[in-house]
Amino acid sequence: MTTFQKYCRRGVAVAVLAAVPLASNAQQVTGGGQTASQRHAAAAALQLPDITVFGTFDPNVRKATAIVNGDIITDTDVDHRLALVMIANSGNVSHEEKEVLRLQVLRNLIDEKLQIQEAAQNEVKVPEEEVEQAYSRVAANFRQSKEAFEVFLRENGSSPASIKQQIRAEITWNRLLRRKVEPFINVGDDEVQAVIRKLEEAKGKDEFRVGEIFLSATPETQGQAMADAARIVEQVRNGASFVAYARQFSEASSAALGGDLGWVRAEQLSPALQGIVTALPRGGVSDPVPVPGGVTVIALVDKRQVLSADPSAAILSLKQMTLPLPDNITEAEARKLAANMQEKTRNMGGCGKADEVARSIGAAIVSNDQLRMGDLPQQLQQILGQMPIGAATPPFGSAQDGLRVLVLCGRDDPPANANVPSFDQVYGQLNDTRVNSAARRYLRDLRRDAVIDYR
Incomplete structure (x- = not known):
């Protein structure tokens, strides 16, 4: 979370002791009554060696307590x-x-x-x-x-x-x-209807499943908030969990949901984020973006078109062939088996022949009639989305899992208007947005009035 300057101002330094030369004849008297030469002699009596202090030191937070x-x-x-x-x-x-x-x-x-x-x-x-x-x-x-x-x-x-x-x-x-807070938030029916009309007018346009991490900041702490957000971005791009960081550090109400904002259109986001979300690839994480009240980092979870059929919501009927690989198989041998498997499944004549072909090559076969497209890896989604019924995917897998082929036996696509939000859903989203804004002001006031003693 970002620094609240009144209570915590971070400054990390390495402390190094340096010798200060004393004039040989100096007899300055300190407030304690000792002369400088007397104090120097007392320190010498302790037989302290020359030292260097290593580590970090924060003048405001001496201990993390x-x-x-x-x-x-x-x-x-x-x-x-x-x-x-x-x-x-x-x-x-x-x-x-x-x-x-x-x-x-x-x-x-x-x-x-x-x-x-x-x-x-x-x-x-x-x-x-x-x-x-x-x-x-x-x-x-x-x-x-x-x-x-x-x-x-x-x-x-x-x-x-x-x-x-x-x-x-x-x-x-x-x-x-x-x-x-919520009892004093007002969302009018006309506002909800206006949003629904805009959705209908935007039919076919892109909408985005977005995650957010929001760090609040004042003008004085904006630079520090940007630096904190940049560190979070670096960690997430190196493999850390965006959801975990959102839960721990985000100050938005979406933190409890791992930063999930749900499905939004670009124009529903802050103007500073609209161009960024449209340019992000699926799974991408933005650089820190200054927004009113702080700094935001967004992640693009998924993308679809407004009021259009969502391909990821299609329910697939599949058969999976699995061919185990020997422990000591070479890459050349594995490629040869994969080529043979693809040749056998490419023109086998649909799902009705899948069991027979599986037996002929020594593969196990299982069926699944209720698999959601969006639950598959992205690469398989792209392949299956373009396949006709009865076709098979190219072989895929690993040395541990063996070679696998999916045969598409059927697909139930969702209706075009399946993702039209209801009145209550739109109302809830508008209400949550305003509660979130009021909650940030509420917490800001609590910080301002708190008595916090760092030890």
């Missing part, structure tokens, strides 16, 4: 939350980057404290059962039981308590916004 309106954030809290970021990066973070992330994590924890404190003052409570249920869902996302996930977190330097604290802050903050 803070007291927020009386509530303590410990070094352990920061370490455990930082470990979650390291997990998202598979540990591939330099020492210098880790120190920067540590300060960002601390600022994030401060905001969580402020959110939980404000919720408590307004008697907003979240039952522990609800937190545990959300924690179980997180563990399930990692395909682990709660017990196994706890072991995984501890082995990687984090803890269940750190994730539960983040979950608790998200739930309480959202409930507080529903109580104190």
